[in-house]
Amino acid sequence: MGTSQLFTMSAQSKGEKPHDLNCLTIKELEKHAELRMDKQTRDYYNEGADSGSTLLENSTAYGKYRIRPRVLRDISLIDTSVSVFGKKNVVPIGVAPTAMQCLAHPDGELATARACKEAEVAMGMSSFSTSTLEDVAKAIGDHSHVLQLYLFEEREHSKKLIKRAKKADYKAVFLTVDTPMLGRRNLEIRNQFKLPKPYKIANFVADSDSAASETAMEGASSSAPNAAENEQKNSASTQGYHDGKQRRGPTGPVTVHTHAPNPTLCWERDIGWLKEQCAPEMEVWVKGIATAEDAHLAVHHRVDGIVVSNHGGRQLNGALATLDALPEIVEAAKGKIPVHIDGGIRHGTDVFKALALGADFVWVGRPVLWGLAYKGQEGVELCLRLLSDEFKLCMGLAGTVKVNDITKDYLVKIDKSGFISRL
Ligand SMILES: Cc1cc2nc3c(=O)[nH]c(=O)nc-3n(C[C@H](O)[C@H](O)[C@H](O)COP(=O)(O)O)c2cc1C
Numbered sequence: 001m002g003t004s005q006l007f008t009m010s011a012q013s014k015g016e017k018p019h020d021l022n023c024l025t026i027k028e029l030e031k032h033a034e035l036r037m038d039k040q041t042r043d044y045y046n047e048g049a050d051s052g053s054t055l056l057e058n059s060t061a062y063g064k065y066r067i068r069p070r071v072l073r074d075i076s077l078i079d080t081s082v083s084v085f086g087k088k089n090v091v092p093i094g095v096a097p098t099a100m101q102c103l104a105h106p107d108g109e110l111a112t113a114r115a116c117k118e119a120e121v122a123m124g125m126s127s128f129s130t131s132t133l134e135d136v137a138k139a140i141g142d143h144s145h146v147l148q149l150y151l152f153e154e155r156e157h158s159k160k161l162i163k164r165a166k167k168a169d170y171k172a173v174f175l176t177v178d179t180p181m182l183g184r185r186n187l188e189i190r191n192q193f194k195l196p197k198p199y200k201i202a203n204f205v206a207d208s209d210s211a212a213s214e215t216a217m218e219g220a221s222s223s224a225p226n227a228a229e230n231e232q233k234n235s236a237s238t239q240g241y242h243d244g245k246q247r248r249g250p251t252g253p254v255t256v257h258t259h260a261p262n263p264t265l266c267w268e269r270d271i272g273w274l275k276e277q278c279a280p281e282m283e284v285w286v287k288g289i290a291t292a293e294d295a296h297l298a299v300h301h302r303v304d305g306i307v308v309s310n311h312g313g314r315q316l317n318g319a320l321a322t323l324d325a326l327p328e329i330v331e332a333a334k335g336k337i338p339v340h341i342d343g344g345i346r347h348g349t350d351v352f353k354a355l356a357l358g359a360d361f362v363w364v365g366r367p368v369l370w371g372l373a374y375k376g377q378e379g380v381e382l383c384l385r386l387l388s389d390e391f392k393l394c395m396g397l398a399g400t401v402k403v404n405d406i407t408k409d410y411l412v413k414i415d416k417s418g419f420i421s422r423l
């Protein structure tokens, strides 16, 4: 009997799920997903803006740190759990909001929600999902779910969405603030990305006032009387945002390319307004903070929390990797509001390092999409299990038994010449 089989049986005998011997790491999950996704989806999910250097650095930044493990500490009882949005989360890991999950698997966001419920992990739901926010809320039950929001220039759409989110028991709104314009994603442009039939940007189909709005999503039904016209509008506006020639006010049907980027967003007008709309049921967080200055402003405008994010390297290429931006943001906000982080997290040790540098919680984007493409709900569960198991192992081998024990004392920074510095 091979060692891997033995390992599998030992996991099973403890009542844990058996290993998937074809997929033991997030890297392997990425490879499996690559084979299962069509080119348009693979390019849309995996690419970063411009040369993709920020996308790459989000992951490689973790390699600048090494762990200082402590020993002889009785780590037989490790508690990886934390509390987020008033609920227990079994690990300090959540599923970041990513758009259009039906591209990866027909069950899309519903499969992700069921996996999050099973794994007891919080889910971020994109406004631009291919399932409605109500259906996702039903699928996740009373486990934590938050709604990512693109605040549209057309406030009415956003108002309705917020109302629906409250009713569906979303715990918070994550306002995405790093998309005043759409980042330049060259593969998306070259592929002339469109959501294929029969999928729809589900939240705005239910919300639409007319058949025109319903059919004008990417992948519009050709049976609509004005489908051809809308199709044309869609690709024209996509082009307009990508080449930066002009900004049209986003009137008409809600599409990703016309409505998500909002160049008018600002602290003074929009945060107060959003807090009013969300109170008292839902918290307001800002997702896409990259500097101490903006962390101070977030505290000043009394948001409930921050997600340090560069949108997975899909917006401003050349921006700092999120892990590199984290320390100054933690210094500005720690103890005042919670600081979460996303971008490039591919190992349990990455989660440990982000927490050691002061993050309270991490969110994971692409690996979940890869899990979805690999095996739907089961694949997302596998993704979450790999990261959770690795994180628990890291905690134990580093000599920590509680998430709160993880501090910068457990890390050193190592530069390119091998010089090691304590933090
Ligand atoms: C395919 C894709 C779609 C995304 N869609 C959204 C979205 O709708 N709203 C949002 O705020 N962020 C979106 N993001 C950004 C993620 O929430 C998150 O910031 C990022 O994926 C984290 O980096 P990671 O993929 O390296 O984990 C998207 C990311 C990807 C890869």
Ligand SMILES: CCCCC(=O)C(=O)O
Pocket: 099, 128, 179, 182, 256, 257, 260, 261, 311, 314
């Ligand atoms: C305007 C983009 C909407 C989806 C998204 O956030 C992404 O693809 O990164």
